[in-house]
Amino acid sequence: MGLTGLFLIVFLIVHVGVNSCIFVNDGGETFNKAAHFMSHNWILRIMEIGLFAGLLLHIIQGLILWRQNASARPVKYSVNAANANSKWYSRSMGLLGTLLLFFLVIHVSKFFIDTKIALYADGGAHDASHNLYNAMKEEFQTWWVVVIYVLGVISLFWHLLHGFQSAFQTIGINHKRYTPIIKAIGIGYTIIVCLLFALMPISFYLGWID
Amino acid sequence: MEHYNMNLTLKVWKQKNSKAGGSFETYQVKNISSEMSFLEMFDVLNEQLITEGKDPIAFDHDCREGICGACSMYIDGRAHGPWTKNTVCQLHMRAFKDGDTIVVEPWRAAAFPVIKDLMVDRGAFDRIMQAGGFISVNTGNAVDANALPIDKKNADTAFDAASCIGCGACVAACKNSSAMLFVSAKVSQLALLPQGQPERESRVLNMVAQMDKEGFGNCTNTYACEAECPKGISVSNIARMNREYLKAGLTTEQ
Numbered sequence: 001m002g003l004t005g006l007f008l009i010v011f012l013i014v015h016v017g018v019n020s021c022i023f024v025n026d027g028g029e030t031f032n033k034a035a036h037f038m039s040h041n042w043i044l045r046i047m048e049i050g051l052f053a054g055l056l057l058h059i060i061q062g063l064i065l066w067r068q069n070a071s072a073r074p075v076k077y078s079v080n081a082a083n084a085n086s087k088w089y090s091r092s093m094g095l096l097g098t099l100l101l102f103f104l105v106i107h108v109s110k111f112f113i114d115t116k117i118a119l120y121a122d123g124g125a126h127d128a129s130h131n132l133y134n135a136m137k138e139e140f141q142t143w144w145v146v147v148i149y150v151l152g153v154i155s156l157f158w159h160l161l162h163g164f165q166s167a168f169q170t171i172g173i174n175h176k177r178y179t180p181i182i183k184a185i186g187i188g189y190t191i192i193v194c195l196l197f198a199l200m201p202i203s204f205y206l207g208w209i210d
Numbered sequence: 211m212e213h214y215n216m217n218l219t220l221k222v223w224k225q226k227n228s229k230a231g232g233s234f235e236t237y238q239v240k241n242i243s244s245e246m247s248f249l250e251m252f253d254v255l256n257e258q259l260i261t262e263g264k265d266p267i268a269f270d271h272d273c274r275e276g277i278c279g280a281c282s283m284y285i286d287g288r289a290h291g292p293w294t295k296n297t298v299c300q301l302h303m304r305a306f307k308d309g310d311t312i313v314v315e316p317w318r319a320a321a322f323p324v325i326k327d328l329m330v331d332r333g334a335f336d337r338i339m340q341a342g343g344f345i346s347v348n349t350g351n352a353v354d355a356n357a358l359p360i361d362k363k364n365a366d367t368a369f370d371a372a373s374c375i376g377c378g379a380c381v382a383a384c385k386n387s388s389a390m391l392f393v394s395a396k397v398s399q400l401a402l403l404p405q406g407q408p409e410r411e412s413r414v415l416n417m418v419a420q421m422d423k424e425g426f427g428n429c430t431n432t433y434a435c436e437a438e439c440p441k442g443i444s445v446s447n448i449a450r451m452n453r454e455y456l457k458a459g460l461t462t463e464q
Contacts, residue, residue, distance in 0.1 A: 065428050069386035072320050072427030078234070079313045081287030082385065085437035091385050093430060166431040172456060174449030 001065065002170030004058035005163050009189070011051055012160075016196050023199075025209045028133025035132045039115055059101065066094050089158040090166070096159040103152030110139055140204035149201040153194050160190040214244045216308035220255065222267055223315045228323040228331070234313075244304040248291060249274060249281060251303055269328040276300040276440070279377030282322075282330055284315040289379035289438040297377065297440045317378050319387035321424045334424040335376050335392060341420035342413035343396045345405045358404050368402040371395045373441045380435035380443075386427030391435035393421050394451035395443045401454055411458035418455055 018038055021031035038044055082091060089096065111132065118130035139145050164186030168174070173182070203209045217240045225232025239255050246254075249271050256266035272280040281298035285291035291301040306312065314328065322330040372395070380391035397414050400406030406413070429448060436445045 065386075065430065069388075069427040069430070072387035072425060073318055074320055075232075075318050077284060077287065077315055077318055079284075079287040079315070082434065084288055084292075085383055086385075086432040086434040090430070090432040091434075162431070169431050169445070169449050170429075170452060172449050172453030174446040179446075 001058070001061045002167040004054050004061060005167040006171075007054045008058060009160070009164060009167070011054075012193055016193050019200060020196055022133065022136070022209055023203070027210070028131065028137070031133050032131060035115075039119060055104075059097075062094060062097050087162070090162040093159060093162060096155050099155040100152065100159060103148065103155065106148060107152065110145075111135065136200075137204050137210070140201040143205065146201040146205045150198055153198040156197070157190055157194040160193070161187065164189060211244075211304060214304075214308070215241045216244065216303065216306065216310070218242060218251075218306065218309075219311040221311065221313045222328070224265075224267070224327055225316075225324050227326060232324065232327075242303055244302070246303045247274070247299050248283070248285070248301040248303065248305075249299045267328065268326040270330075271299060274299040277375060279375030279440070282317045282332070282378060282382070283328055284317060284382055286313055289317070289382040290377075290440055294437065295440055295442050317382035319378075319381050319426070321387065321389070321426045322378060322381065330378070332376070332378050334426070335378065335389070337424065338389070338393055338417050338420045339396065342409065342416040343400070344409070345400060346408050347405075360404060364402045368399050371399040371402070371443065371447055374399075374439075374443050375441060377440060379438050379440060381426065383434045383438035384427065384429075385432060385434065386430060388429045388435075389421050389424070389426040390429040390448050390451070391439060391443055391445065393417050394447040397451045397454060398447040401450070410454070411462045414451060414454040414458050415462070418451075 018034045019031070021034045022028065024030040082088075114135060115130065115132060118124075118126040140149075165179075165183045168179070168182050173179070217238070220237045220239060221234045222237060223232050224235045237255055237259075239251065239258070242251050242254065249269075252267065252269060259266045270280040270282055272278040276297045276299060279297065281290070283290065283298045285298070285301070290296055290298050292305050293301055316322075316324050316328045317330045319330075321334040322332055325331050374392060374395035376392060378392070381387050381389050384390075397417060400413060401410055431445070431448075433445050436443065
């Protein structure tokens, strides 16, 4: 769980980095170049398979944990003051992860599959005309798509807020000096990544970039 | 602190044995002194029940000075009640007000079956200890106390881990009923000292295997265990056990 989580955390840095090219506000020129590189470079294409394998493993590990932990307490407490000893989001990783999975299904079907169709259908005939930037711009004109994306990012925020520092504890890193630093970096990472992701649909919708 | 008396309503879990289903019974207690301990309040209630010819409430207790870890009560949704770093015998009635309703349940975990009412079978902890919570000692004359040099820092950290009393509050408070804090305290205590080195690898592998076999849940790092531990055992022990487990798993052929 920790290792696959860290792997996905690294992926998010790449993802948010490439997507932030839209903030250059040059009609998508920089972004489309970056997106083109990401979808055509063969090393990245192989890494993409690794990414899906990592995500799948993370989901499977989560499901195993959920199943085992559900059977570890057959009779529940009738009164449980859980907030007195732990944070709600640390106890809700399964729920937040499920919300994220729903979001990912929508997200992948909106952008990823279209890009792949352009790449492979009809021998790549539509590849040159495929404009991911315009596709994004178009999608984010609909208010409820923006709402779904912002809700997805909010789930990601709480998931990362616990997940980042938790991953280090799982792989055995807990140090008097370094753990507070890891926790601070985790909070910073979570805020920056989620803020940038949330700004993307909002900026398109409000016309801050075009 | 001012002394006062109080009348309380208690909702206590009653269960005949591990097979039977349980339910809450409501009891009234009167004139409870704020200076009583929670267990003394239960003594008053039980005497009242015996006088009335009713079945008294079964609960574990032994030292009544906060060091044995026998008293396993989940009070108002918290392991050992509302005070932190505390056992039930050291929870005083001044934590409550006149007219309060207090809900008392046993530890709830598949690995801790209820024996009767508030008593649970914590034999799973004993079996985990038997799987690896020991050291090899040669027979012969007793070794001189200071024959083995031990780094002061390691001695202190091992001592902190060794202050675990095996009460099971970590399991009770954990949303997954995980025993990681208990097992990691025992693993750490011995891994940090020279006497624990011969079985260092097999210990962590065997104890974790036994922990899983007993049906405890997995650790998801909510740290509820540390917050509810009467001895304040740190979750850094869990990280240490994860390290030990990883190292042992990669380097031994077991």
